[in-house]
Amino acid sequence: MAVYTDLTDEELAELLQRYDLGRALAFKGVAEGVENSNFLLETETGRYFLTIYEKRVKREDLPFFMGVMEALGAASFPAPRPVHLKDGGFLTEVRGKACAIVSFLTGVSPFRPNPAQCRAIGTTLAAMHGALDGFPMERKNALGPSSWPGLVTPRLEEAEKLQLGLAALVEADLKELQDWPSGLPEGAIHADLFPDNALFLGDEVTGVIDFYFACTDARAYDIAVCLNAWCFEGREYNLTKGRALIGAYERARPLSAAEREAIPLLARGAAMRFFATRLWDWAATPAGALVRPKDPREYADKLAFHRRATRASDYGA
């Protein structure tokens, strides 16, 4: 929750002159995301979201993120749609930082997704992969398996402080994850589709947001991220939710034998990816800071499940 860069009404008016959106009727910084500054913007033509990109987002990656959102919008998938500048592009600058305006989506993020919502997100994920089929741009997954040792190894002492014995377990995980699946069907994926990044009305998905980790990677890895983010209840994997999510995905895009077989390792790797960044942020945040980082132990617990689960059926696939 953060607004790092605030704009004055004059700066906003100047910015809006670069768009065909009319003048601002309302403008509120929102406590959403930790990477960027986000604002709800209402103008004479509708409601939008203004994002000012802060240092953790690389400027050279922005055209990929905008391209993904634009392609999804063109396919009528409910993602924020970038708004064209008068000059035709999607990206401009304010206070020396890159920024963009996208369409606003209604809906509320589920805090504790139920099986029907897991089913809905499975359907939505398959629809998203379908809409991005043939998407021409590429972006390497900067948080893929080769990044994990560099994030985790310098922080093993911190991990051990969180949970006795964790350092050795995680070191062993990292070794086993070197045998990472390859050759699986790839495409543009979301790579961070947590319940926070999904909007619902009841059990219907109304939107998928926050494409700032999107990249080109195995589609089954996107499923693996979702299994971690949607199908656990505390430390326990909920097989009903897993079956609902995977089953719904497969109704639109059945998994190949290789994808199905890879699910346990992909799920373990996805858990490591979130454990790694959370451990990093945890160790980097001073004790008295107002913004508490997310507790890495949640993903340490999920890793413990993944060490035991070795078959696709353990995940409901």
Next chain:
Amino acid sequence: MAVYTDLTDEELAELLQRYDLGRALAFKGVAEGVENSNFLLETETGRYFLTIYEKRVKREDLPFFMGVMEALGAASFPAPRPVHLKDGGFLTEVRGKACAIVSFLTGVSPFRPNPAQCRAIGTTLAAMHGALDGFPMERKNALGPSSWPGLVTPRLEEAEKLQLGLAALVEADLKELQDWPSGLPEGAIHADLFPDNALFLGDEVTGVIDFYFACTDARAYDIAVCLNAWCFEGREYNLTKGRALIGAYERARPLSAAEREAIPLLARGAAMRFFATRLWDWAATPAGALVRPKDPREYADKLAFHRRATRASDYGA
């Protein structure tokens, strides 16, 4: 900018069952205010603002604040209008904290108000005082002159660190402010009508928000707060803006001779009130904190002007 208490979709749905607002279509924490947690809420019936009251707001004061907003709404003054619960009250609880839902107002706060906006806020302030004429509830101004020595005196060392010689000047101010005007026309006042708490479209006021310092006090003191908040440009008082604000106010409610004469002292006192709380927060905030308090020097500079200005005409009255 803060969301201290976040709600899950389930808690929100449960809360909305106490109202006749339909279900939530969107819900976003907003980076607004530093005292409370604020959320933009869209439901099937419209757009609202949900506030969860944090510890700095006293629960026993809430009925007064709600009453002021309700009275303003009833008089068609553009203030947030509290939404009735099904049980008829305005206040309920969530996570053990008091909360309320009010109507949403469009508009954008001016960062650097121009003379036309100063004129508009003068007109609006008089309209607000008119709408609150005969308002039956009372609340003592907890940040009136008797509170200032207790806030400032323990922090004089800190003041001296900010600006050499400031401690002695402020001590002298506090003595002179003991001769505080009495017997001026009173009523319910806003007491914190900064540009942040006003919404505009162009030069037209569309709303006045944040009534959480409202109290029963001299109406001319409300003008004095506005002169400090709207009519300075850096250290310099802008007479054009002051004339515009006071002149517009007087077109609806002419000042009495006593009110006019009191303006210099009221303005100096208003500056002391904001200097006092800013100095307090400044000294109370650890050096590395993410939320920087407002710099008390802004109001030290304004106090310097008020020491020199002794006639109502120095303010444009």
